[in-house]
Amino acid sequence: MNEERAVSVLISGRGSNLKSLHENRLGYRVKAVLSNRPDAGGLKYAESQGIPTKVLQREHYPNLAAFKAAVLAAAAETEPDLVALAGFMMVLQPEFIEHFYGRLINIHPSLLPQFPGLETHERAVAAKVRHHGCSVHFVDSGVDTGPIIAQSSLELNRADTAHDAAARVLALEHALYPWVLSHLALGGITLSGRTVQYSPEVEREATQRGFLIFPS
Ligand code: GRF
Secondary structure (H helix, E strand, O other): OOOOEEEEEEEOOOOHHHHHHHHOOOOEEEEEEEEOOOOOHHHHHHHHOOOOEEEOOHHHOOOHHHHHHHHHHHHHHOOOOEEEEOOOOOOOOHHHHHHHOOOEEEEEOOOOOOOOOOOHHHHHHHOOOOEEEEEEEEOOOOOOOOOEEEEEEEEOOOOOOHHHHHHHHHHHHHHHHHHHHHHHHHOOEEEEOOEEEEOHHHHHHHHHHOOEEOOO
């Protein structure tokens, strides 16, 4: 039997990556969406698709530790096989990362290890880098430092503003993220320690699609 993996997606905002993950699902289904913001646009989309949602707000908890513990409990309650961060603007507690290590991925709008953290497009344009793009990586306890699974890149035009770069990179994100998640779900991408391993099929497809992967 070809069972689909259950994925919980954590968001804070508009949810365009959530939409792309859901629309392009293969080997997985989006089982639940969690948000730390009640006004996250992605929540409406999830509801329109019949995906269960849950909102956790910092102000409903006595302190940050209690809030973060609640986020972990809520994610664990959805019993996901995989957890995908998609614009989730919150630093996760170490317990969360330990609990889901190897099953927890994030999409970041830069070619890591360049430009971890925020305002990646502004920094890429200011640095006048030639190549810019996005990365999907396993999450570890650092800020965007986990093992990189795959990247998609483009050449910045001289005239590109940070706004242009964001729009161009977002289109790459929407293709890369579901591709990675599908192969994780189907077992073609695995993590051993901090080493990402790829099946021959994944290596072939990455070449065809112009994605960068990092076989050892
Ligand atoms: C994306 O650029 C993603 O790479 C970053 O946050 C943004 C989220 O956008 N982590 P959306 O909410 O998926 O539209």
